[in-house]
Amino acid sequence: MGKKIKKIGVMTSGGDAPGMNAAIRAVVRACSYYHVDCVGVYRGYQGLIEGDFIDLTARNVNNTINRGGTILKTARSKEFRTKKGREKAFQQLKKAKIDAMVLIGGDGTFTGGMVFYKEFKFPSIGIPGTIDNDIFGTNSTIGFDTALNTVVDAIDKIRDTASSHNRLFFVEVMGRDAGFIALNSGVGAGAEEILIPEEDLGLDRLLESLKRSKRSGKSSSIVVVAEGDKIGKNVFELANYVEENLPEYEVRVSVLGHMQRGGSPSCFDRVLASRLGVKSVELLLDGKSNLMVGLINNKIETTELNKAVKGQHRINKELLRVSDIMSL
Numbered sequence: 001m002g003k004k005i006k007k008i009g010v011m012t013s014g015g016d017a018p019g020m021n022a023a024i025r026a027v028v029r030a031c032s033y034y035h036v037d038c039v040g041v042y043r044g045y046q047g048l049i050e051g052d053f054i055d056l057t058a059r060n061v062n063n064t065i066n067r068g069g070t071i072l073k074t075a076r077s078k079e080f081r082t083k084k085g086r087e088k089a090f091q092q093l094k095k096a097k098i099d100a101m102v103l104i105g106g107d108g109t110f111t112g113g114m115v116f117y118k119e120f121k122f123p124s125i126g127i128p129g130t131i132d133n134d135i136f137g138t139n140s141t142i143g144f145d146t147a148l149n150t151v152v153d154a155i156d157k158i159r160d161t162a163s164s165h166n167r168l169f170f171v172e173v174m175g176r177d178a179g180f181i182a183l184n185s186g187v188g189a190g191a192e193e194i195l196i197p198e199e200d201l202g203l204d205r206l207l208e209s210l211k212r213s214k215r216s217g218k219s220s221s222i223v224v225v226a227e228g229d230k231i232g233k234n235v236f237e238l239a240n241y242v243e244e245n246l247p248e249y250e251v252r253v254s255v256l257g258h259m260q261r262g263g264s265p266s267c268f269d270r271v272l273a274s275r276l277g278v279k280s281v282e283l284l285l286d287g288k289s290n291l292m293v294g295l296i297n298n299k300i301e302t303t304e305l306n307k308a309v310k311g312q313h314r315i316n317k318e319l320l321r322v323s324d325i326m327s328l
């Protein structure tokens, strides 16, 4: 039986994602509900090392559920990767009398939590927050749904100009090494082709599919490309290759970039963040640690941090099939 938890710290780390504030709010309010003190750590692991903390009460998180980004800021800390950095962080936690942490982020964030537990037996629970949805142990990460809506909205706009000019657009979306954003937004926005790292379509098949599209009477097309896809060296080279081989197409490229990480979270992300935030506090108070909370078949479930990091969240192949049928 670990020591009684009286004070819980919460931080966001890695890339920000819409809904992180809703998760922070849920952690803070759950702490209040269970009469436990709560401390916010600014700038992820870097703020932990520097002792950049703020006491948080239920009222400090008023009017945050609707805000994108993270009120606690975020960073990717190099210093925390060193033993010396982690020792500093541990001393800061001891000084502030923080007994356990809720870590909101992705793989890197959870790896930090695991190493920290191994070295100092410091308890933590992870909440998956990343637009990429590349975490094992949850059907959806916080921010993924909002990012999808942002991307679909952007592609709808691109479609207007693409169809007015009879153009072929390559739209690059984020996702690091994973194709979740591309696949789901591609189906949602009615893309002709979706290029993701998990499936190698091959250049010949892409050309063939675009030719077929033209023959079937389509005058404009949208191809969604995941940033991690390796079919071309990058989306611009891919576009050039297609333009050289299919001169009948006038090609343009649109890289959506960081706008995909911004904006007010969708209702889905707010509800998910609230549920995961409450559960993370309850688990810590129950003496649990080294777990990630996630959503599986609409139930909140836990996965060991180790598995969450090492396991592979696989794409839904059925979506690829649907996309093929839809793009006739």
Ligand code: F6P
Pocket (backbone or CB within 6 Å): 015, 130, 131, 132, 174, 175, 176, 227, 261
């Ligand atoms: O992990 C979220 C993400 O937005 C990825 O989709 C993208 O590859 C990366 O972060 C970009 O990182 P940065 O904001 O450091 O450029």
